[in-house]
Amino acid sequence: MQTVTINNLTKKFNxxxxxxxxxxxxxxxxxxxxxxxxxxxxxxxxRTMIGLLLPNEGEISVxxxxxxxxxxxxxxxxxxxxxKFGLYEDLTVLENLKLYADLKGxxxxxxxxxxxxxxxxxxxRLSGALSGGMKQKLGLACTLLxxxxxxxxxEPSVGVDPISRKDLIKMVKEMITPETTVLWSTAYLxxxxxxxxxxxxxxxxxxxxxxxxxxxxxxxxxxxxxxxxMGGFNMETSPIAQDYSEIQTDIExxxxxxxxxxxxxxxxxVKNNSFKIKKGEIFGLLGPNGAGKSTSFKMMCGLAKxxxxxxxxxxxxxxxxxxxxxTNLGYMAQKFSLYGSMTVRQxxxxxxxxxxxKNTKEKIKKAISTFNLExxxxxxxxxxxxxxxxxxxxxxxxxxxxxxxxxxxxxxGVDIIVRKEFWVHITSLAQKGVTVMVTTHFMDEAEYCDRxxxxxxxxxxxxxxxxxxxxKANADNMEDAFITLIKExxx
Amino acid sequence: xxxxxxxxxxxxxxxxxxxxxxxxAFILPLISVFIYMYGLNLDSPRITMGIKNDNPTPETSTxxxxxxxxxxxxxxxxxxxxxxxxxxxRSKIRGAVVIPNDFSxxxxxxxxxxxxxxxxGSETNTANYVQNYAMQISNLWLKTSKYxxxxxxxxxxxxxxxxxxxxxxxxxxxLPGSIAITMTLIGILLTSLVIAREWERGTMEALLSTSxxxxxxxxxxxxxYFILGMLSLLFNVFLCVVCFNIPFRGNYFVLILVSGLFLxxxxxxxxxxxxxxxxxFLASLMxxxxxFLPALxxxxxxxxxxxxxxxxxxxxxxxxxxxxxxxIESEFMAGSILPIVYVNAIYLSVLxxxxxxxxxxxxxLRLEK
Numbered sequence: 001m002q003t004v005t006i007n008n009l010t011k012k013f014n015x016x017x018x019x020x021x022x023x024x025x026x027x028x029x030x031x032x033x034x035x036x037x038x039x040x041x042x043x044x045x046x047r048t049m050i051g052l053l054l055p056n057e058g059e060i061s062v063x064x065x066x067x068x069x070x071x072x073x074x075x076x077x078x079x080x081x082x083x084k085f086g087l088y089e090d091l092t093v094l095e096n097l098k099l100y101a102d103l104k105g106x107x108x109x110x111x112x113x114x115x116x117x118x119x120x121x122x123x124x125r126l127s128g129a130l131s132g133g134m135k136q137k138l139g140l141a142c143t144l145l146x147x148x149x150x151x152x153x154x155e156p157s158v159g160v161d162p163i164s165r166k167d168l169i170k171m172v173k174e175m176i177t178p179e180t181t182v183l184w185s186t187a188y189l190x191x192x193x194x195x196x197x198x199x200x201x202x203x204x205x206x207x208x209x210x211x212x213x214x215x216x217x218x219x220x221x222x223x224x225x226x227x228x229x230m231g232g233f234n235m236e237t238s239p240i241a242q243d244y245s246e247i248q249t250d251i252e253x254x255x256x257x258x259x260x261x262x263x264x265x266x267x268x269x270v271k272n273n274s275f276k277i278k279k280g281e282i283f284g285l286l287g288p289n290g291a292g293k294s295t296s297f298k299m300m301c302g303l304a305k306x307x308x309x310x311x312x313x314x315x316x317x318x319x320x321x322x323x324x325x326x327t328n329l330g331y332m333a334q335k336f337s338l339y340g341s342m343t344v345r346q347x348x349x350x351x352x353x354x355x356x357x358k359n360t361k362e363k364i365k366k367a368i369s370t371f372n373l374e375x376x377x378x379x380x381x382x383x384x385x386x387x388x389x390x391x392x393x394x395x396x397x398x399x400x401x402x403x404x405x406x407x408x409x410x411x412x413g414v415d416i417i418v419r420k421e422f423w424v425h426i427t428s429l430a431q432k433g434v435t436v437m438v439t440t441h442f443m444d445e446a447e448y449c450d451r452x453x454x455x456x457x458x459x460x461x462x463x464x465x466x467x468x469x470x471x472k473a474n475a476d477n478m479e480d481a482f483i484t485l486i487k488e489x490x491x
Numbered sequence: 492x493x494x495x496x497x498x499x500x501x502x503x504x505x506x507x508x509x510x511x512x513x514x515x516a517f518i519l520p521l522i523s524v525f526i527y528m529y530g531l532n533l534d535s536p537r538i539t540m541g542i543k544n545d546n547p548t549p550e551t552s553t554x555x556x557x558x559x560x561x562x563x564x565x566x567x568x569x570x571x572x573x574x575x576x577x578x579x580x581r582s583k584i585r586g587a588v589v590i591p592n593d594f595s596x597x598x599x600x601x602x603x604x605x606x607x608x609x610x611x612g613s614e615t616n617t618a619n620y621v622q623n624y625a626m627q628i629s630n631l632w633l634k635t636s637k638y639x640x641x642x643x644x645x646x647x648x649x650x651x652x653x654x655x656x657x658x659x660x661x662x663x664x665x666l667p668g669s670i671a672i673t674m675t676l677i678g679i680l681l682t683s684l685v686i687a688r689e690w691e692r693g694t695m696e697a698l699l700s701t702s703x704x705x706x707x708x709x710x711x712x713x714x715x716y717f718i719l720g721m722l723s724l725l726f727n728v729f730l731c732v733v734c735f736n737i738p739f740r741g742n743y744f745v746l747i748l749v750s751g752l753f754l755x756x757x758x759x760x761x762x763x764x765x766x767x768x769x770x771x772f773l774a775s776l777m778x779x780x781x782x783f784l785p786a787l788x789x790x791x792x793x794x795x796x797x798x799x800x801x802x803x804x805x806x807x808x809x810x811x812x813x814x815x816x817x818x819i820e821s822e823f824m825a826g827s828i829l830p831i832v833y834v835n836a837i838y839l840s841v842l843x844x845x846x847x848x849x850x851x852x853x854x855x856l857r858l859e860k
Contacts, residue, residue, distance in 0.1 A: 050700055052858045071856060075702050086689075086697025088501065090508045095501070102497030103701040126508075142697075 001028035003150055003181035004049060009058035011041075011048055011204075018044040020204035022058070026197075029178055033192035033212065034185040036201030037230055037415040038387025042185045043083060045201065046152050049183075050080055063150055079148035083155050083386070085139030089128030093119050093138055096127050097145070104146035113141050116171050131290030133164030140168055144175045151182045157191065158386070159334075159412045161288040161441050162479050163486065165191070187415060188442070189226055190219045190479075200229055219444075226416060233420050238428035239370045240398060247279065247403040247433030251315050254279045254404055254435040255300070259309035262295050262458075269295045271458040273309070277451075279403075282426065282436045284446050286482060287455030293439045294334055296455075297408050300437075301331050313404060327355070330397035334408040334439075336389050340382030344373050344392055347381055348399060355400035367395040386413035394422065405429065407438040411445060423448050443478040454485055461489040494703060498711030502685075506715055512681050516723040520673045524730050527665045538620055539565040541575045541587035546594040550636055554590065557632045563624050579611055586610040586621030598638045655740075655824040666737050667823040668792040670727045671816045672783075674750065677720040678757025679764070679782030683774040685712055686765035686854075696858065705854040709847070712765075713758055720754040721747070731823075741822035745832055749822075752839035753815040757782070759846025760811075766853045786812035814838055 004026040011019040018041045026032050034042050047053040049060060051067030051074060060067055065074040087096055097110050114120040117137040122130065127138055136156055143151065151172070157165045169191065172182060184195065192198050193212050200208040207229050208215070216222040227233045255277040262270040270292040277283045285293050298304035300311040302322035311318045316325040338347045348367055352360045368377055371391040376384055381392060394410055407426070411419045419442070427448060430436055438449070446452055447466050454462040454469065462469055462485050466478060473481035473488075506512045544555050558566040567584060569575060578584045589607035597604040608625045610618035633639060656663050686708075689695040698708070728746070731737040761778060768774045788794060789803065790812035796804055807813040814835040821828050 047858060051856075052696065052699060054857065054859065072702065072704070075700055078700065080697070080700035082693055082696040082700075084693030084696070086692070086694035088505065088694060089692070090505050091501065095504060099497055099501050100701070103494055103698070103703060105493065105702070 002026065003028045003063060004183075005059075005061045006049075007059045009048065009060060010056050011044055011053060012056050018204055019048065019055075022204065022206055024199060024206050024209060026181060026183060026199075028181050030196040031172075031182040031184060033195035033198040034183060034201065035187070035189065035192050035198060035226065037417060038413075039385040040201040040415075041204040042201055043154055043385075044204075046080070046154050046183065046185060050074060050078055050152065077149045078152065079143040079146070079150070080152045081139055081143040081154060081156055083158070085136070085142075085156075087127045087135060087139055087142070089126065091127060092124050093127055093130070094123040096138060096142060100142040100145050106146040113144070113175075116174065117141050118167070131288075133160045133167075133289035136160050136168060137164065137171065140171055144171070147175070147177065147180070149180060151176065151180060153182070153184045155185050155187060155386075155413065157186060157188055159289075159409060159441065162443055162482055163288055165441075166483075169194075187413060189223045189416060192226075193219055193222045200226060202230055223416060227420070230415075230417055233417050235421055235424050238425040239366070240425050241428030241432050243366065244401055244429060244432045244434070249279060249314065249403065249433075252278060254314055255283070255437060256312040257296070257300060257309070258311065260296060260299055260306050260311060261308045262292070262299060262304065263307040268458045270299070270306075273458075273460060275453055275460070275463065277435055277437060279435055280430050280433045281450045282430050282438065282448060284449030284452040285437065285439045285455055286443075286446055286452055287439075288486065291455045292458040293455055294408055297331075297406055297437075297439070301329055301406055302326060327400075328402055329404050329406060330400070330402035331406045332393045332397040332408060332410050334412070336381075336393065338381050338389075338393060338396060341380055343378050343380055344368070344376050344384070345378060347392060347396060351396040352399050357400050363399060367399060371395050387415050387418055390414045391418065394425075403434060405434055405436045405438075407436065409439050409441065411440060411442060419445070443482055446478045446482075454482070456486055456489055461485060495707050495710055498703070498707055499714050502711055502715040506719060512677075512719065515673075515676050515681060516719050517726055519676065520669070520723060520727045520730060523669050523673065524666060524727075524735065527669050528662055528735055531665060536617075536620065537563055537565060538585045538617065538624065539567065539583065540621060540625070541578055541584045542566045542568050543570055543572065543575060543587065543589045544568070545570075545592040546590050546596075548595045550595055550598075550638075551590050553636065554629065554632045557628055558588065561624065561628055563620075564628070575609070579609070585614075585617050586625075588625050662735070663737055663824055664820045665792075666731045666735060667819045668790075668816050670724065670731070670750075671753075671790060671792060671812050671819055672786055673723060673727060674720055674754055674815070675757055675782055675786040675812050677716065677723055678754050679761040679778045680775065681719075682712060682716050682758050682761030683764040683768075683778035683782075684771050685716075686762060687769050687771045687774045690769040691771055699856055699858070703856075705851055705856060708854050709762070709851050712762055713755075713847070716758055716761075717751075717754055720758075721751065724750050724754075737823060739823050740826040742827045745827045746819070746822050749815070749818055749832060749836050749839065752836055752843060753811055753818075755843035756811045756839045756846060759843055759850060762850045763846055763853070766850055785810050789813065790816040792816045811839060811842060 002025045006022060006024050009019055009022045036042050044053060048055055049062050049067060051071035054068060062074055063077050067074055091099065098108055101108055114123060119134065119138060122134065127135060130138065140156055156168055160168065176182065186192055195212060197210065198212045199206055212222060215225040253276040257273055257275050260270055260273040273296055285296065287293050295304060299306045300318065302318045302325065313325040314328045318325045339350065342350065345364065348364045349360065352363060357363055368374055373388065373391060376388055381389065384392065390410060390413060397405065411422055414422065423445060426436055440446065449466060451463065451465055452469055453460050462472060464472065469485065470476065470478065470481045473484040475481040475484055542555055542558050544551055555568065558564055575587045587609045591605055591607065594604045606629055608622055610621040612618050653659055732739050760782060764774050764777050764781065768777060789807045789810060796807055818831055818835045821831050
């Protein structure tokens with residue numbers, strides 16, 4: 001039985017071909033993973049399947065309906081979770097659930113759902129005030145209401161910590177029936193490895209369809225296979241780092257956090273956070289959503305005022321001389337914070353000029369080519385696929401050759417090849433003496449860090465090299481170490 | 492039906508949690524009523540004038556005194572022409588009256604005497620007041636002075652009655668007019684944001700994958716803002732009639748009916764902007780340009796339409812606030828005048844219906860046309 005059959009589907013946006021003569025089928029009752037590079041057409045494919053977009057050519061049949069002509073009938077049988085899920089942030093958790101239950105015509109019986117999502121204690125909280133992982137769980141809960149026959153999830157695990165990510169998968173597996181078909185788009189290959197089937201998209205074409213275990217049986221090999229399918233990865237040296245002038249300084253600890261604390265009323269977002277980062281070190285800040293990582297980042301670059309304590313960047317106190325300290329910083333915020341209506345080039349030009357960069361033209365040309373932004377050069381930044389937005393943010397953060405880099409989830413939503421590229425840049429820059437502080441939810445990336453601070457509920461619960469942390473938790477990979485150490489601290 | 496009810500409820504919750512809609516519906520009218528009541532006054536102003544008497548006699552001194560006694564004039568006596576010039580330049584006085592040295596002599600001889608009135612022509616409106624006040628006061632003085640026999644005999648006795656607004660109090664039409672402004676803001680500005688907001692926050696994409704139909708989306712936007720607007724109308728009328736004693740001579744049923752039609756048309760404009768633009772910032776700019784400014788300047792609320800050039804006079808006919816301002820001012824001051832009520836009610840309901848259909852047609856269930 002097939003839930004979806006697609007024959008020779010083509011979808012164009014003006015002259016750009018998003019889906020190119022694609023044919024595929026999705027089996028009923030299976031969980032199918034959809035993976036592919038940024039801009040490969042994953043979101044477009046999902047949207048076309050449920051009739052939100054109309055195909056230019058080809059035929060689609062979903063649950064026996066034609067989404068072009070029978071969208072209304074089809075909608076009654078599906079659950080779709082868009083990438084930017086439509087939670088009403090000014091409604092509470094319960095009000096959101098009630099709304100979607102009414103829209104789908106199902107009873108208001110949320111006990112099981114609230115228990116599964118562990119949202120029960122927060123049911124009267126405004127959904128805008130939830131942490132990233134919680135929001136995704138609520139979004140998924142709303143999508144699962146009414147037990148749809150076909151579930152389409154567009155990267156539900158972007159920006160979600162390993163624990164919440166496991167919860168999302170558990171939620172789906174437990175809430176569906178054996179007849180439910182799931183199509184799950186993801187950037188996490190370890191996730192995809194556990195699905196029944198996978199489809200790998202590349203430039204609007206399917207380059208692999210079948211069981212993930214046909215490719216490999218462990219994450220490492222699977223990853224390599226997928227990379228190979230997507231054209232291979234062969235970047236060894238970073239062109240950015242090559243041109244970077246060696247950082248000269250006598251300061252031993254270029255980044256110092258000194259008893260940083262942020263309190264809201266009785267609630268400590270960050271409590272007594274102290275660490276020192278050596279010149280040229282890659283320091284990873286790991287922790288679940290809402291642990292206070294972003295707050296620490298903001299305090300350390302002078303965007304949020306600490307309740308007490310301070311930070312020093314290249315020996316300069318961020319509280320006393322914020323402007324001076326910041327000239328040494330390249331900061332990449334978690335939320336896309338460039339000018340959406342300006343083009344890629346205009347954004348780069350703007351950041352180059354605010355930082356007073358010399359020979360701007362050359363620098364921008366270089367940045368555009370190293371991050372493969374040529375195709376999008378004259379497009380408004382807000383129209384870029386997620387992964388390209390991240391590349392542009394990184395390019396803007398690096399444009400003035402700062403000796404220190406703060407990267408808040410730089411690889412969130414970026415495809416595997418670009419993630420690898422990002423890390424080649426990061427490690428090569430560190431060799432040139434750039435100090436890097438980084439957060440990530442990809443535990444394989446944590447291995448690149450020289451030292452890691454594990455952060456939970458506003459406090460540091462463990463610091464050390466990846467090896468030390470794994471030994472401490474008695475685990476053989478970072479993900480297990482992460483989960484074990486967090487659980488231990490709960491006791 | 493259940494879907495519609497759920498969406499309407501959601502919209503209400505959002506309105507309640509969003510302070511800006513409550514501010515526009517209830518706080519803004521309060522502020523604007525106070526401003527229009529105490530800050531803005533289109534009635535005859537009190538004017539400061541200089542007075543120079545070059546012919547001091549007992550008779551002329553009574554003339555000077557009558558300038559001093561007038562409730563429309565503040566008079567400052569002076570005997571220096573230079574000073575008058577300087578005071579006018581500094582805007583200390585708006586004009587001056589000079590009694591020449593042959594004033595009484597000429598009157599004694601039964602000749603016509605001159606009285607010099609100086610006004611600041613750069614402010615024509617004020618200059619007119621200066622001239623009229625000076626003429627009226629000197630005529631009144633002449634009637635009671637010993638030269639009254641020299642005056643031509645008055646053949647026509649003037650008797651003025653000001654219908655609909657006997658006290659000539661401009662607040663009686665400004666305050667009702669301000670209701671039209673508030674209703675326009677609720678109808679156009681608030682609603683221009685609501686559909687655009689759903690697109691921006693990604694909630695629309697999630698809605699479109701459920702069994703929601705365009706009519707549900709459209710009605711769920713019309714109904715809550717219609718109710719909010721009508722509540723604001725009642726609050727406004729209460730402020731005007733009860734708190735500020737503005738006379739209401741019309742019929743409350745007719746007032747509510749036509750106001751409802753006006754709101755219906757305004758909501759249509761706001762939602763049309765919102766569906767078309769899908770961007771809150773652009774939508775708010777557009778609604779100020781298309782909604783608020785025409786309502787303020789071209790509805791006859793502040794500037795009389797009759798003194799506009801022909802092109803604009805015709806143009807104003809398509810603006811819903813222009814019809815509504817005419818209606819609400821006459822409803823308050825003159826009572827229900829049926830031709831005005833019919834014309835406005837028919838125009839507003841036709842326009843409202845066309846806009847409703849247009850909004851419905853433009854609410855697509857897909858991400859592209």
